[in-house]
Amino acid sequence: MxxxxxxxxxxxxxxxxNGFAVAALVLGIVGVVFxxxxxxxxxxxxxxxxxxxxxxxxxxxxxxxxxPISGTALGAAALVIGMIFAVVYGGGKAASPVADAxxxxxSSSASTPAAAAxxxxxxxxxxxxDPNAAYDKAYGTFAPVNQAGxxxxxxxxxxxxxxxIVIASHNGSSNFSINVLDxxxxxxxxxxxxxxxxxxxxxxxxMHSIGGTGTNLQVTADGQWNITISPVSSAPxxxxxxxxxxxxxxxxxxxxxxxxxxxxxxxxxxxxxYGAAFPNLAVNEIGPYNGKxxxxxxxxxxxxxxxGAWTVAAx
Numbered sequence: 502m503x504x505x506x507x508x509x510x511x512x513x514x515x516x517x518x519n520g521f522a523v524a525a526l527v528l529g530i531v532g533v534v535f536x537x538x539x540x541x542x543x544x545x546x547x548x549x550x551x552x553x554x555x556x557x558x559x560x561x562x563x564x565x566x567x568x569p570i571s572g573t574a575l576g577a578a579a580l581v582i583g584m585i586f587a588v589v590y591g592g593g594k595a596a597s598p599v600a601d602a603x604x605x606x607x608s609s610s611a612s613t614p615a616a617a618a619x620x621x622x623x624x625x626x627x628x629x630x631d632p633n634a635a636y637d638k639a640y641g642t643f644a645p646v647n648q649a650g651x652x653x654x655x656x657x658x659x660x661x662x663x664x665x666i667v668i669a670s671h672n673g674s675s676n677f678s679i680n681v682l683d684x685x686x687x688x689x690x691x692x693x694x695x696x697x698x699x700x701x702x703x704x705x706x707x708m709h710s711i712g713g714t715g716t717n718l719q720v721t722a723d724g725q726w727n728i729t730i731s732p733v734s735s736a737p738x739x740x741x742x743x744x745x746x747x748x749x750x751x752x753x754x755x756x757x758x759x760x761x762x763x764x765x766x767x768x769x770x771x772x773x774x775y776g777a778a779f780p781n782l783a784v785n786e787i788g789p790y791n792g793k794x795x796x797x798x799x800x801x802x803x804x805x806x807x808x809g810a811w812t813v814a815a816x
Contacts, residue, residue, distance in 0.1 A: 512558040521557045524550075533578055539590045548580035630752060640707065640733040651725040652710045655682075656718040658730060663714065664707025666731050666750045668694055672701040673724020680721075681706045682714035688785065693725035694748075696808075702748030704757055705733065705804050708775045742814035748806050754799035758815030764790040766809025776801030779816035 521775050528550045552573055559569045600632035645660035658665065658681075671677040676698050693704040720726065739751035741760070753774070762784055764770040770790050774781035774797055783794040793816040797804075805811065 526568055526571055526615055526692045528576065533575055533582065533665065537582065539586075542583065542587055545580055545583035545587065548576045548578070548583055548652065550576070552576035563581055573644055581711075586801075588590045602767060612797070617793045624812065628803045631799075634733035636752060636802075637732065642732045642734060645731040645735070646728055647727070647729040649725070649727040652722055654720045656720060656728060656730070657715075658706075658715050658717060662707070662730070662732070663717075664733055666705050666733060666736050667718070668703045668729040668731070669694060669700065669722055669726065671726045672700050673722050673726075675723035676721060677723075677726070678719075678721040679704070680719040681715040681730070682717045682719055684716045685713070686717070687713070689713060689715050693718075703736075704748050705736075705775075705802060708773075708802060708804070709780055733802060736802070740813065742812070743811065744812040746810045747808065749804070751805075752799075753796070753801045753803050757798040758796055759793055760767065760796050761793045762790060762811065762815045764788075764807055764809060764811040766807045766811070767809040769806055770807040772803065774801050775805050808816075 502816060514591060528547045531547050533548075548617060553576075556573060559573065571711065572749075581805050611662075618624075641661045641663040643661045643665075646656070646659055648656055669679060676695075676697055678695045679693040681689045682694065683689050689706070690709070691706040693706060694702070718730070719727065726757075734752070735752075736750045739753040741755070753776075760783075762770075762772060764786070767788055769784050770784060770788070771782070772784040772794070774783060776799065777797055781795075781797050781798060784792070790811075
């Protein structure tokens with residue numbers, strides 16, 4: 502048989518290189534450097550890679566040298582140091598591998614108290630209480646009624662009126678009277694006006710009726726008249742100090758006080774305050790008057806009966 506052909510000498514197997522070991526060493530060194538910086542998170546990543554490559558290099562055969570061991574050790578160091586400095590730079594959170602991580606962390610930390618602080622509630626504008634509410638509740642409210650005519654007549658009182666004020670005028674020369682009647686046409690005891698001749702004034706009904714609720718006004722007149730029925734809450738506030746002429750009705754919401762009255766009329770002069778359990782008959786005289794009397798705290802209604810000019814002032 503012919504001899505085997507001459508061939509090249511067999512080559513020995515190539516040793517695997519130390520690529521993993523070198524990579525572990527380089528990554529470990531760079532990871533340790535970054536672990537001390539604000540980009541500690543990047544150092545952690547490099548440390549993990551250095552550990553992986555170092556361990557792979559150590560388990561491969563026959564790669565046994567100080568390089569993979571050093572790379573593995575540096576990777577572990579980068580991992581541990583990076584985690585510590587990530588807490589330092591990130592305030593408990595892993596640091597971002599970007600250069601401006603400290604500024605972002607500072608901004609977030611500074612904004613936390615403001616975000617946690619409760620926002621102030623918007624101021625509420627309170628609606629002031631209605632001074633007429635107490636009068637409407639006690640005496641009722643309704644649309645005013647106005648009528649004009651001459652001679653005797655009967656005027657219906659609004660159905661929702663528990664009480665009210667009557668503004669009246671008369672230009673005749675004989676008896677002029679306004680009497681309040683109930684549903685049976687019986688007098689309630691409110692004789693609002695009873696005079697001779699011309700008249701102009703304001704009176705109130707339903708404040709102290711001895712009969713039932715007022716339903717009609719009986720008007721007796723020999724001339725032309727004008728009558729308006731309005732809620733008690735429409736009365737003006739008591740003038741203090743102030744002056745007026747003839748019959749008047751007021752609201753009084755002040756405190757208990759002493760008040761001085763004068764009267765120049767010749768007939769009956771009466772000042773009565775309603776609002777408590779019993780009316781306060783402050784003044785009840787005939788002719789001119791000058792005196793000081795106690796008045797109760799409001800809310801209340803004050804009626805003044807006079808046929809002349811009168812004044813009031815704080816006593």
